[in-house]
Amino acid sequence: MKRFIAAMLAGTMIFSLAACGSQPSDGGVETTGTKTESTTSSEGTTATAKPVELNVTTTFAGEDGNAQNFKNAVKAWCDETGNTVADTSATSDETFKTRVITDFETGSEPDVLFFFNGADANSFIEADKVVSIDEIRAEYPDYASNMNDDLITDSLVDGKKYAVPVNGFWEAMFVNKEVLDAAGVEVPGADYTMDMFKEDCQKIKDAGYTPIAAALGNIPHYWWEYAIFNHDTPENHVQVPAGIEDAASWVDGMLDIKELYELGYFPDNTLSATDDETFAMFVDSKAAFLIDGSWKVGGIVSACQSDPEDASTLDADKLANFTVTYVPGNGDRKATDLIGGLSMGYYITRKAWEDPDKRAAAVDFVSYMTSDELVPVFAQHTASALKNAPAVDESQFNALQIEAMDMMSGVTSLTGAVQDIFMGDCRVTTFDGMPEIVTGKLDAAEAVEEGLKLYHAQQ
Incomplete structure (x- = not known):
């Protein structure tokens, strides 16, 4: 993980994200993961016993400063677990928000969603389409345990916490x-x-x-x-x-x-x-x-x-x-x-939670993306909810950062x-x-x- 973080900060990893690990390389060689044993991520949650494909939607796309960091992290997680990711990320705007809401209304929501945690999330929370952090912790006690719960935004619908934040x-x-x-x-x-x-x-x-x-x-x-x-x-x-x-x-x-x-x-x-x-x-x-x-x-x-x-x-x-x-x-x-504040975070949808093949993978993916090591890469000079943020390598940042x-x-x-x-x-x-x-x-x-x-x- 440390070597991976350093590589991300240096910006030395360049590759395509689309369905990572399942697309043929330029030479036509299939690179689908073959791991079938249980694997454990940096947060200690156990990944699925057989490779699965997670559908993931985020705002880390286009000119977003973390777009490449997200690609790097997804690639590393896929390599580590043998799972794959079908990414449908897009730049955040009103069109993106509308698309996400429509996906939930039509049953086309992703397995994992990085999205706003304010009023924009009300409709799918009211419809019980995402799983609260407390519900996940009932089965995975260490889920988001590295976060200061006081800094995780409460839902406007029921006061529960759903989205695990990264950067604010x-x-x-x-x-x-x-x-x-x-x-x-x-x-x-x-x-x-x-x-x-x-x-x-x-x-x-x-x-x-x-x-x-x-x-x-x-x-x-x-x-x-x-x-x-x-x-x-x-x-x-x-x-x-x-x-x-x-x-x-x-x-x-x-x-x-x-x-x-x-x-x-x-x-x-x-x-x-x-x-x-x-x-x-x-x-x-x-x-x-x-x-x-x-x-x-x-x-x-x-x-x-x-x-x-x-x-x-x-x-x-x-x-x-x-x-x-x-x-x-x-x-x-x-x-x-x-x-x-921390206006966005990772949701696990009810669809993924109730899928016995995807539940553990979704938990593992979010835990990986919100780990102590990875959050500082995304947050950099902004805010985070980490209890104990690790020291950063200042040589990777400019003076103003x-x-x-x-x-x-x-x-x-x-x-x-x-x-x-x-x-x-x-x-x-x-x-x-x-x-x-x-x-x-x-x-x-x-x-x-x-x-x-x-x-x-x-x-």
Whole structure:
């Protein structure tokens, strides 16, 4: 396993995934596994006594950064167990979600599914088409025992846990150190507050730079979320207020963004600029701070390459200008309380569980894919639910990824994004309406109240 992990990180294994182990090679030689004895994976679960083919669907496909890692892992598992995998993975989008739901409705669901664990999973959980972790543990006590159960998301249907997570996400604050140095500002730390942040922003503005890279007229999402979070707690943030009388944190959050706008801390064209334009300001050392998600690490790294598609062209000195740290806190929310979570995981379907030939293989496959050794390969600088994540070989990661890992080691809590619940037309008055709010053309309380009314009317 250790040799395999190293090979994955180095990216030296290249092959085709389709029905791994059962497709002829280029030379026409059949490579079907011939193992018929029981085999044991790295997690100690016993694979089936005879080779089986598992139907597996994930989002590790297309341009997903873990697509090749998934191919490598599947190939290794097939080689180890003698089983095969028929893969129908596809890039995650609404079409993919619809396809998965339709497959369950028509009885065409896979044996193992890597999918969302929120409202998107409600229909097949309600239909008893997937098996809970507790039910699996009744027969396989060590199933997902390497995970912190508190970090495994509960189903919205029955409060049970179904999906074993691999990698998650976080939202934090990226920093252009070149701009901070020019303004005489220190890189923020774990005790950073909004008052400290505003003082630093003023210094940065006085030095001739833009403090905050954000397009409030295009993508106000991250500031919207954290501005509200700064008036909530990790315990109550993911709760949509019943009405305006309970929405003081939301109104105060909008007013905080308005204050930052009035102080001149956003780009001059923040109301008309695109997110791509303000991101370019950040990477071009014209702006100091950028709140975004863990996925932005790749974008910053690509911006430091002469060829965005070729990692070997990375300018390490340019990348050294960037780091990532905590979003300034306020009130009961510490800076180290981040928005993030584990929004996807591996499900075992009822179809596979009730198939005597596939049950053990499905358990073994998920255990392998969520092992202590393999999860860090997928999670890298993002979040995971491992109880004891092994040390990583830092030589396999770039400087920004390593700094992201260091940042995550100091996180005190991960809280889901309430905007992921507050979706649709109800967001228009505060998302699309952000320019009107910050310029005083729309009262913040009225904007929030209208959004809440629309939200509750849809429930």
